[in-house]
Amino acid sequence: MHTLALLATITVAPGPSAQERLQAALIEAAPGDTVRLAPGRFELTDGLSLDVARVTVRGAGRDATVLSFRNQKGAGEGLLVTSDDVVLRDFAVEDTKGDGIKSKGADRIVYHNLRVEWTGGPKETNGAYGIYPVSSTDVLVDRVLVRGASDAGIYVGQSKNIVVRQSVAERNVAGIEIENSFNADVHGNTARHNTGGILVFDLPNLPQMGGHTIRIYDNQVTDNDTPNFAAKGNIVASVPTGTGVMVMANRDVHVFRNVLENNGSANVMLIGYRQPYEDKAYDPTLRFVTVRDNRHGRAGFAPAFPGGRELAAALGGTLPPVFWDGTGQAIAVKDPVPTLSLNLPAPNTPLDRARPALADFSRAPVPADPPAVKLPASMEAAIR
Numbered sequence: 001m002h003t004l005a006l007l008a009t010i011t012v013a014p015g016p017s018a019q020e021r022l023q024a025a026l027i028e029a030a031p032g033d034t035v036r037l038a039p040g041r042f043e044l045t046d047g048l049s050l051d052v053a054r055v056t057v058r059g060a061g062r063d064a065t066v067l068s069f070r071n072q073k074g075a076g077e078g079l080l081v082t083s084d085d086v087v088l089r090d091f092a093v094e095d096t097k098g099d100g101i102k103s104k105g106a107d108r109i110v111y112h113n114l115r116v117e118w119t120g121g122p123k124e125t126n127g128a129y130g131i132y133p134v135s136s137t138d139v140l141v142d143r144v145l146v147r148g149a150s151d152a153g154i155y156v157g158q159s160k161n162i163v164v165r166q167s168v169a170e171r172n173v174a175g176i177e178i179e180n181s182f183n184a185d186v187h188g189n190t191a192r193h194n195t196g197g198i199l200v201f202d203l204p205n206l207p208q209m210g211g212h213t214i215r216i217y218d219n220q221v222t223d224n225d226t227p228n229f230a231a232k233g234n235i236v237a238s239v240p241t242g243t244g245v246m247v248m249a250n251r252d253v254h255v256f257r258n259v260l261e262n263n264g265s266a267n268v269m270l271i272g273y274r275q276p277y278e279d280k281a282y283d284p285t286l287r288f289v290t291v292r293d294n295r296h297g298r299a300g301f302a303p304a305f306p307g308g309r310e311l312a313a314a315l316g317g318t319l320p321p322v323f324w325d326g327t328g329q330a331i332a333v334k335d336p337v338p339t340l341s342l343n344l345p346a347p348n349t350p351l352d353r354a355r356p357a358l359a360d361f362s363r364a365p366v367p368a369d370p371p372a373v374k375l376p377a378s379m380e381a382a383i384r
Helices: 018-028 308-314 377-381
Strands: 009-012 034-037 040-043 048-050 056-058 065-068 079-081 087-089 092-094 101-104 109-112 115-117 129-134 137-142 145-147 152-157 160-165 168-170 174-179 182-187 190-192 196-201 212-217 220-222 243-248 251-256 259-261 266-271 287-292 322-324 329-333 339-341
Touching: 009 018, 018 034, 018 040, 018 048, 109 129, 115 129, 129 137, 129 145, 137 152, 137 377, 145 152, 152 160, 152 168, 160 174, 168 174, 174 182, 174 190, 190 196, 196 212, 196 220, 220 243, 243 251, 259 266, 266 287, 266 329, 322 329
Parallel strands: 009 034, 034 056, 040 065, 048 079, 056 087, 065 092, 079 101, 087 109, 092 115, 101 129, 109 137, 115 145, 129 152, 137 160, 145 168, 152 174, 160 182, 168 190, 174 196, 182 212, 190 220, 196 243, 212 251, 220 259, 243 266, 251 287, 266 322, 287 329, 322 339
Antiparallel strands: none
C-alpha cells in the first residue's frame, strides 16, 4: 500500500535527455507523489502524458520553469492528463504544435499558477487551446496566464462544477470559453486584447449539451481588439473582433459586476446559434439570461459583424454597448446603458429581416443568481 510515509518527490532537471527523464517520471510516479520540475528551460521534442491519479506536477514558478515545445515533432498537445485528482502548478508551457495542456475525463483537476504561451504572437498556426479541460467533474483554473491560442486561451468544455478565477487571457481568439458545461463560476479574471473576451457557448452534436447555470462576474473585459486568427471553419472564426462577453444558446447565465470597455463590436453580445444543425435534442436559443450591474465604457465603435458598420452609421456612428439578436426567452438587461435588438424571430433568420430598435427591459424580472460553485476542499488545499 502506498502510504503517506512512502510518498515520493521525483525531481527532474532540464538538460540532456530531459524528454525521456520527464516522461519516465510521469509514468513511474505513484498515486500521491510529486513530480518536481527544477528551474530552467526544458527543450522537448514530443508531447508528455500523465495517467496516474493523485499526482502533483510542480515547477519553480511560471517564469522559472519552462517546458518549451518549439522543436516538437508531432502535432499533439504539450501535456495530456487522463487521470483524476491531478494538480498542475508553477510552470510554463511554450510553443506547442497543438494544445498547451489538455486534460480529458480528469475529475478534480487543478490548474494553478501556470503560463501557456505561443511566443511568436497571434498566428493561425498556433495551437488551438491553452488550458483545455474537457469531460470532467470539478475543475479549478486559478492564476493562469495564456497568450496566443488560435481558438481559446482558457477553455472548459462538456464539464460540470467549474471555477475559473484570477487568471489572464490575452491575444487569443477567445480569451476564456465555457462550452456545453454545467455550473460554472468565472470571476476575478482579466480578458484583454483577444478577439472576444469571455464566451459562453452551447453547440450541437456533442456528448454533453444543454449548457446552463453560469455566472460571469467581477471580471475585467477590456480592449478586445485582436483580429480573428482562427482557422476557417472553426466556430470561433465567426466571433467578431471587439466582442467583450458573448453568450450563445445557453440557459441560466448571469453576467454581472464586470468592467466592460473598449470592445469595438459590443461589450455584451447575446445571440442564438445561427448555423445549420440536425440534432433534434439541441436548443439553439438563449433562456433566462441576465445582464446587470456592469460598468460599461466605450463600445460599439468598430463593429466587425455583417452589417454592423452600416447599422452603426445609421445610429450616428456607434452601436450601443449591449447587442441582442432579439431571440430567446426571459432575457433581462438591467445595466444603465442601451441595448440594441435586431428583433429576429429565430436565431437562424436572415439578417435582412432584422428590425433594429432599442430594447425595453423595464418589465423584465431579474431571477435570483445561481448558487456559488463549491469544489471539494482537497482542491483548494492543494494550492495553499
